[in-house]
Amino acid sequence: MPLVKDGRVTDDSWTAVGDDDQRPDGCSIIVSLERWQKDREDLRKCNQPLGIRLKSDQPPSLIEEDLGHFGLIALEFPVYKDGRAYSYARRLRDEMGYKGEIRAVGNVLRDQFLFMLRCGFDSFEVQKEKDVAAWKDALAEMSVFYQPGADTRTPVLSLRQRKIAAKKST
Amino acid sequence: MYRYDEFDQQLVNERVEQFRGQVARRLSGELEEDEFKPLRLMNGLYLQLHAYMLRVAIPYGTLSSKQMRMLAHIARKYDRDYGHFTTRQNIQYNWPKLGDVPDILKDLATVEMHAIQTSGNCIRNVTSDQYAGVAADEIEDPRIASEIIRQWSTLHPEFSFLPRKFKIAVTGSPHDRAAIKVHDIGLIIVRNDKGEVGFEVYVGGGQGRTPMVGPRIREFLPKNELLAYLEAILRVYNELGRRDNLYKARIKILVHQTGAEKFAQMVEDEFAKIDKTGELNLPNDEIERITAYFADPAYKELPTISADFQAKKSEDPAFAAWVANNVAEHKVPGYAIVNISLKPIGGIPGDASADQMDAIADLMQKYSMDEIRVTHEQNLTLPYVEQGDLYDLWQSLKAHDLATANISQITDIIACPGLDYCNLANARSIPLAQEISERFGTGERADAIGELKIKISGCINACGHHHVGHIGILGVDKKGVEFYQITLGGSADENASLGDIVGPAFTEDKVIDAIETIVDTYLDKKQDGEKFLETYRRVGLAPFKETLYAAG
């Protein structure tokens, strides 16, 4: 599945490791929450950056104490209609101050890219090739945002405030 | 009323083109129906029995004449010359073609309207009091908060894929005309001990399969913190609301299963984590900017009572009856609030023809400072009419079959579209409303019955609000035959209550007689000036049950 990061298709530097697979050396690995809970001590010895994949019923509060160990947190959309991971991403960014990569995995589709970006996702395992090609178009569809998000897009409220300030200063 | 600035306008324009692209991708096969369906629903487009149906938002129920004319234009150009005003301050078109919908939305955008989030598992069109700004007992115009919420909830990146739909209602008066206690979130504008204006917050009310009156979770929420608090409620719900069972996915189930007190604490905990120095903290500038749009219009100084109006009332009993039923007191002397009934005797509740819409637009301009409100009871309200104009207005309304004098009477029935249009319905609703309306009509008998709210739903989803009808009727399907279950004693106002089921359901040919039996029982039991609901609350279900099922 193509990986989109910083707006470009990128090679994935991470390797997913199954719960019963041996931990490979010399590469960055992504494990499940179950594996992390079981093999925490072993995994912490790992010299490579560690990633974790959370299912949609596994809130990041379960790993809040351990966030420092993870360079990547993959949040799963089992179906795109399951929107829990949007809130998880917001929590990770806004409330827990997580600065690492947050990756959208699962049923990741074009019409949700912008919502995901705004909630703090910064890499995307995109399901359809065609959606990858449409990445730029999908992001350009909307340029006005009412809500503050976990990204750098300026919400309307701030734009209005600037307008008011500019008016006052002239 | 609120007017779009360049940001509001651009967002709506972009959303139109985004949807145009989504429709094109559907028609080209790039999107399958499974993927397209939630996208079209988030733009108010359903597939019903006979055709697509487009639901257009009328945020908190306010329209200008220009907007009303556009609704008429759309009915003519793309549909079958009529529209249906719903219980959620929306209008529905029943026959649009898929390929036309982007053009319809584009036309709507030219008058600052849209269909954004009128369906789907997201925050729906915010509803409010049709008397906003003109009710004497109002603390603050609820449309200010409603507009703030409309903007915040529009294309919210975090809350567009909730477990289920989410409805917010706001009232600024202690007398609740917006049914806020049967909404996912209900807000009442209140003043605290220090004289500050803020919100009392109710959460987890709702109708449908599991009707509930929402408990209060916050006594006083300061104005500036509104959005941060809503965001806290929604975040808790988005994470914990059930997604395994469609029928248990609404927030009311989460609140009920968690317990209101504990749920309130979870919201407070989340609220504490949200940065209230940031953008979610509403600056006074912004509140003032929006408030200015809802400032009082330039009222004239008028005598409290217009002599001419009084004279016309005594000359013309039909006019006097219309005034008694359809005209409400205004906060400014010499003005009146006029309710236009969309419930002609024997007609379809909430329907208006394109010609009627145009006629109403003319009357809005001539008599009501260019403004009208759409009510959750499927009627319209002219908020700024001078008493001296009432007689002329009434005559113009009569000419367009819009002067039925039956507001809050037994024939002012809420009915969902039911099996005549709706894909989810089990039974028809409209024919029942028509038959009841014809049976009781207007005039002396209807006046003797007085305030009696009948609400009819064609299925358990309760779009016809049957749970909160003084008399509620629910259509059910028994082996392909329509049956109707009756509830009594529901109410959607500040003393909200859910109706009690009287007993076994009635067949279509028996249900109108059953309603008549209930009415007769009430008239028999009523004391002094008691209204139906008061009598019911005093005597309970038993006497009604007895008369209804005695013969059987």
Place this chain on the structure above:
Amino acid sequence: MATPAQAVTANRLNDGEVVYLDAAGNWAESLDESKFVTDKAEAQQLLEQGEKSVDDRVVLDPYLFDVTIENGVAIPVKKREHIRANGPTVRLDLGKQAAEPVEFKKAS
């Protein structure tokens, strides 16, 4: 003689119009033009034929429904299908019935 039978119906993708699969494998707007089948295997086959049109982006959600054939005229068993075949019972000027008004039959 009343014979129970089945037909396949769907809504057209472009405009939502109620349509019926006919003997030639096309989607017709009138129930009268529909193909009716009486045995289970045939019904299944008809449904599968209809489902192909979903991929071709002609219709949405095809399904089988029951009718009774009386004197050569098909009458839907369920009120829902009766209403789909004709139009809203409260607006006889709308829907398929508008072209050729029919008296709506009350539930028996």
